[in-house]
Structure formats: structure tokens, C-alpha cells
Amino acid sequence: MRLFGTNGIRGRVGEDFTPEFLTKIGLAIGSYLPRSANVILGTDTRISGDMVKFAVISGLLASGVNVVDIEIAPTPAIQLYTREHGDFGIAITASHNPPEFNGVKCIAGDGTELPREEEERIEKIFFSEKFRIVNWEDVGDYTKGGNAREEYIRSILQRIDVESIKNKNFKVVLDCANGASCFTSPYLLETLGCKVITLNCQPDGRFPGHESEPKPENLRNLVSMVKATGADLGIAHDGDADRAIFVDDRGRYLYGDKTLTLVAEYVVRNKSGIVVTPVSSSLSLEEVVKKHGSRVLYTKVGAPIVARKMIEVKAIFGGEENGGLIFPEHLVARDGAMALAKVLEILAKSGKKLSQLIDSLPQYYQKKISVRCANEKKERALDILKEKLKGERINTIDGVKIMGESWWVLIRPSGTEPIYRIYAEAKSEEELNTIVERYKKILEDAVREA
Known part of the structure; x- marks a missing residue:
């Protein structure tokens, strides 16, 4: 039997996700970890977040591990904070799923998504119910973390050309889908000197603006606003902000393979190496990467698989065609805010409009x-x-x-x-x-x- 899907454990709250089930999840994860391990835990904006979070925390503490609660944060921010301050991480999120869903996503100590073989170890404990339940004096400590979101923004700013972007005074329409990026991306854009027009940038776990998957039909208002305001571009995140989808200055929705190819070309033009992507990615990526003397390495579909392969081959860039881009100098995981910052840097350095850059790519x-x-x-x-x-x-x-x-x-x-x-x-x-x-x-x- 499997507990984990392709991206964590997900289920409907009140049906699949009951307090008993979630406490057992916490016990299984805690029993898998060494006693006194420090677990970083954060959530997206779903209204079930606290219920799910505290049920999982109960199991973790009962197994003798410590929990640092960084509250609402994008998944990549939780991953970064885990790498810098923890032994393990958990993101309470169902990413782009509807609001009645939630999820438990496990993060390894290096900030990457937990590999499948480690998930299987947790599953074995869960199904056998061989939990480690400690006595009262060994119960884990629960504390609240301080500055995870600020640290995350700072890490991004350290890895891009801030001054070049500031000099351009870009006008940007930002759609946070009422999700976790409400607390980070508007402030990142303001720090980069952008004039920011916001849509759905107030946190609301019911997702009243639109569903949290950044599909074309969900981003009609973003497209309209870019056209109406004459903005340089539009940016949309999914619920946990590990992806970014763009709308160009002409109001065209750009599928993720366009952004993947655009950024890959920029990366390999400045540094040769290996780019990792799933077998479902566009030939345009391979065309531009080969042109600049680098090569593409293909994997099975799935962000954790791409990230693990990137570590193995010391890749310079990677990502998927769904808007999930991976910048290893920052974090070996998909990161929507890092993607938006890098696209702004590309625009600033090129002096061209986003539509011009996209139209210059190989067309398929x-x-x-x-x-x-x-x-x-x-x-x-x-x-x-x-x-x-x-x-x-x-x-x-x-x-x-x-x-x-x-x-x-x-x-x-x-x-x-x-x-x-x-x-x-x-x-x-x-x-x-x-x-x-x-x-x-x-x-x-x-x-x-x-």
C-alpha cells in the first residue's frame, strides 16, 4: 500500500484527513526521525491548515521530536528554512488542489523533497503502527520560528542583479491566488523597484478569486489587467508558490515550457553545463541548450526526480514545463518567486519586451x-x-x-x-x-x- 502520492500525502479534509489519521502521520514521521530532531513546519493559506498542522504536530511531539512552526509560508521558503535551520521539514499544503483538500509534504534536511525510498520507510512505520511514543518528560518542544519569509526573500535578492531590475521600474500585475505567496512576492517585487498591481493577494483559504491552479481559464482577469494597464508582464503563482506562470506584455498566457526555455537559454549563455528536465518537456529547450554548447538530461516526470538528478550530476539549471523552475545556486527545488525574479533580470539585461524574447525562441x-x-x-x-x-x-x-x-x-x-x-x-x-x-x-x- 502507498501513503505518499507523487507530491506528498493529499486528501479531502474531514474524509481522508481526519484528526486520527493526521496524528498517525505525525507519529510515523516522528518515529522515522531520531529523537530530538528539529522539524521545521509551515502551511499554505487553506482554512484547514491549523487543524491539519496541529494534529500532525501532536504526533511529532509525542514521538520525541521538536517542532519549529514558521506558520504561513511558500513551500520553497519552508524548504530553504529547513536546509538552514532544521533536520527535516514538513509543508502542510495541497498546492494547486481545490480548497477542500490539504496535504503533508515531507522535506529532507538539505531542503529537497524527500526521495521515494525514505517515504517508503515512513509508510512502513505508518501501516505497521510501530510508533515510538515517549514518556511525558521526553515529549518534544514546540516553538514558533521567527523570520523564515524574510530570510527567503533575502536569499533570492542575493542571487539576482537587483540594481539592473530597479533601474527599469517595471510595471507588474501579480496574482497570488489567495495563497502563501501573498506574504512574500508583493514585497519582493516592491524591493525590486517594481510598480505592483495586485490581484488575489489577500490570504484566503477558500480561494475566492479563482482555483489555485494557474491554468489559462483561471487567469483571465490577470490577462485582462495586463492589457488594461499596459503592464510589462503578469505573474501568477499556484497555492504554495513553488511555480510561476507568466503573461507577456501583449496579454498572452505563456505556458511553462516557454519560460523554461527562456530561462535555460539565459543560464547556458552565461555558463555551460547540464540542464535537467522530464521527458515531457519541449524540444525548444534542447534546441537552445545545445546551441550554446550545453546538454539536456531527461528524467521521469516529477519535480523530486528532477531535483535529485540535478544534485547527482551537478546541473546548472532544471525544471518542468508546468512553471516549476529550479535554480540550484539558491535551492534545489521548484521556486516561483526565484523564477519571477530571474525573468525580471532577463528582461532588464536584454532591454527587450517579454513578447519579443518569447517570439525569438524556437516555436513548436x-x-x-x-x-x-x-x-x-x-x-x-x-x-x-x-x-x-x-x-x-x-x-x-x-x-x-x-x-x-x-x-x-x-x-x-x-x-x-x-x-x-x-x-x-x-x-x-x-x-x-x-x-x-x-x-x-x-x-x-x-x-x-x-
């Missing part, structure tokens, strides 16, 4: 569809699919990725639904539609035969 068309497949058939269908694709240029890091000269198709089973996902990219829409239909039919045949 993308499509994502799904094919139904019962969970019990997924493994067999994948084996059949691989057999059908023999002779083609394929990569099996995560599912099957078929590579052409100027296109690719990724077919991978969903970890949460009874479907296979098909991601595809090509230089023209006509070519894109042709290859999607071709491989969709091959996948459907494989599923039928499974």
Missing part, C-alpha cells in the same frame, strides 16, 4: 490527449506497445517516448486515473495532428490486446 506546437485503460491492464498494455514500436527511435525512461527529427510523442500511464496520457510536439499543427492520430491508434490496439 503541442497537444495532450488521453486513452482509457483499466489500471490492471496498464502494465501489459505498455509491454505490447513497446513490442509494436520496435524499430522506431524510442526512450523508455517514463512510459514510451517516440522521437522523430522534429517531433516526439510521449505515451505514459497516469498514476491517478485509469487512462494513458499522450503528449506530443511538432513543428507544424498538421504534422502534430498526424502523429497524434497514428500513435493513438497504436496505443488503442495495445490496450485492446492487453
Whole structure:
């Protein structure tokens, strides 16, 4: 049985997340840690945050570990504070999920997301209920932390060209989705000399402005405001602010692969090395990285996997196509505020508008569809699919990725639904539609035969 999903433990409050369940989570994590370990703990703005937090804390203290509560903070701020001041960290967040959800995300002592093998150790304790419950005089200490948010902003400012940005007096529209970045990103932008127009920048765990996932349909007001005010750009965070999505000066919503490619080109132009990204990322990234004499290393889909690989190969940059960028000189984890600061630096140094920079990147068309497949058939269908694709240029890091000269198709089973996902990219829409239909039919045949 699994307790952790792809990004922590998540569930509906009052259904999956009950006080008893959450206290057991705290006991399992505490029993996994050495006695007297210092656990840094923070939350996003969800209204269930205190209930979830204190239930988990109860279990942690009962197992003899100490808790430093830094209260509401972006997940990357919790990760940074953990690296600097703790032995372990916990973010109480469900990131972009609807407000009735919450989550428990574990952070290793180096500030990275906990690797899967360590999650399995916690799961083993949880399901066996072999908890370490200490006597009254050994119960852990609970204290409130002081300046995690300020320390986080300071770390970002130390790693960008502040003066270049200040000299430009950028006009920025910022949408915090009523989430944890309400306490950090407006102040970061003001420190950078920006004129800031805010949307949904008051903390509210009901997410009244829009759902916390920064999808195009949720950011219509941001797009409208950028157009109406003549702003240089718009920026949106998800609920826990480990991602940033941008709107350019023409009011165009920019998918995360555009930002990933833009920042990667800036990084490799100044320093050669390895850029790490999942197999689902755009060919535009590889095109610009290779052009400047660096190389791309691909991983399975998932931010923790990307981060671990970055540490292993000493990568200079990494990230995903969903707006989650990783700057290892600051933190080996996705960071929305660091991403917004770096994009402002790129604009300041180039002297160009964001729309001009985006239009100068290699252009590709993308499509994502799904094919139904019962969970019990997924493994067999994948084996059949691989057999059908023999002779083609394929990569099996995560599912099957078929590579052409100027296109690719990724077919991978969903970890949460009874479907296979098909991601595809090509230089023209006509070519894109042709290859999607071709491989969709091959996948459907494989599923039928499974």
C-alpha cells in the first residue's frame, strides 16, 4: 500500500484527513526521525491548515521530536528554512488542489523533497503502527520560528542583479491566488523597484478569486489587467508558490515550457553545463541548450526526480514545463518567486519586451490527449506497445517516448486515473495532428490486446 502520492500525502479534509489519521502521520514521521530532531513546519493559506498542522504536530511531539512552526509560508521558503535551520521539514499544503483538500509534504534536511525510498520507510512505520511514543518528560518542544519569509526573500535578492531590475521600474500585475505567496512576492517585487498591481493577494483559504491552479481559464482577469494597464508582464503563482506562470506584455498566457526555455537559454549563455528536465518537456529547450554548447538530461516526470538528478550530476539549471523552475545556486527545488525574479533580470539585461524574447525562441506546437485503460491492464498494455514500436527511435525512461527529427510523442500511464496520457510536439499543427492520430491508434490496439 502507498501513503505518499507523487507530491506528498493529499486528501479531502474531514474524509481522508481526519484528526486520527493526521496524528498517525505525525507519529510515523516522528518515529522515522531520531529523537530530538528539529522539524521545521509551515502551511499554505487553506482554512484547514491549523487543524491539519496541529494534529500532525501532536504526533511529532509525542514521538520525541521538536517542532519549529514558521506558520504561513511558500513551500520553497519552508524548504530553504529547513536546509538552514532544521533536520527535516514538513509543508502542510495541497498546492494547486481545490480548497477542500490539504496535504503533508515531507522535506529532507538539505531542503529537497524527500526521495521515494525514505517515504517508503515512513509508510512502513505508518501501516505497521510501530510508533515510538515517549514518556511525558521526553515529549518534544514546540516553538514558533521567527523570520523564515524574510530570510527567503533575502536569499533570492542575493542571487539576482537587483540594481539592473530597479533601474527599469517595471510595471507588474501579480496574482497570488489567495495563497502563501501573498506574504512574500508583493514585497519582493516592491524591493525590486517594481510598480505592483495586485490581484488575489489577500490570504484566503477558500480561494475566492479563482482555483489555485494557474491554468489559462483561471487567469483571465490577470490577462485582462495586463492589457488594461499596459503592464510589462503578469505573474501568477499556484497555492504554495513553488511555480510561476507568466503573461507577456501583449496579454498572452505563456505556458511553462516557454519560460523554461527562456530561462535555460539565459543560464547556458552565461555558463555551460547540464540542464535537467522530464521527458515531457519541449524540444525548444534542447534546441537552445545545445546551441550554446550545453546538454539536456531527461528524467521521469516529477519535480523530486528532477531535483535529485540535478544534485547527482551537478546541473546548472532544471525544471518542468508546468512553471516549476529550479535554480540550484539558491535551492534545489521548484521556486516561483526565484523564477519571477530571474525573468525580471532577463528582461532588464536584454532591454527587450517579454513578447519579443518569447517570439525569438524556437516555436513548436503541442497537444495532450488521453486513452482509457483499466489500471490492471496498464502494465501489459505498455509491454505490447513497446513490442509494436520496435524499430522506431524510442526512450523508455517514463512510459514510451517516440522521437522523430522534429517531433516526439510521449505515451505514459497516469498514476491517478485509469487512462494513458499522450503528449506530443511538432513543428507544424498538421504534422502534430498526424502523429497524434497514428500513435493513438497504436496505443488503442495495445490496450485492446492487453
